[in-house]
Amino acid sequence: MCELNVNMVEGTNTITLMEDVVRLVVNNNNEITITGMLGETLTVQGKIMHVDLTKQEALIRKID
Known part of the structure; x- marks a missing residue:
């Protein structure tokens, strides 16, 4: 799977x-x-920097 x-x-x-x-x-x-x-859900303030499916990672930069 791709979680x-x-x-x-x-x-x-x-x-x-x-x-x-x-x-x-x-x-x-x-x-x-x-x-x-x-x-389960979580809502945050931020901008998506990148999503890398090969590393199974999404990176969000926090915004205040």
Whole structure:
């Protein structure tokens, strides 16, 4: 399967927001809703920097 690990960059730090992600939805005002394989959701403020399916990773830059 193609689940992703979603990480967020804040300054020089990178943190993992969620593993086994199956959906990313970009909403209004730079909101991104992340949905995991089991249906759990998380909404963050940020911009998608890149999505790499070969590494199974999405990287989001935090926006305040």
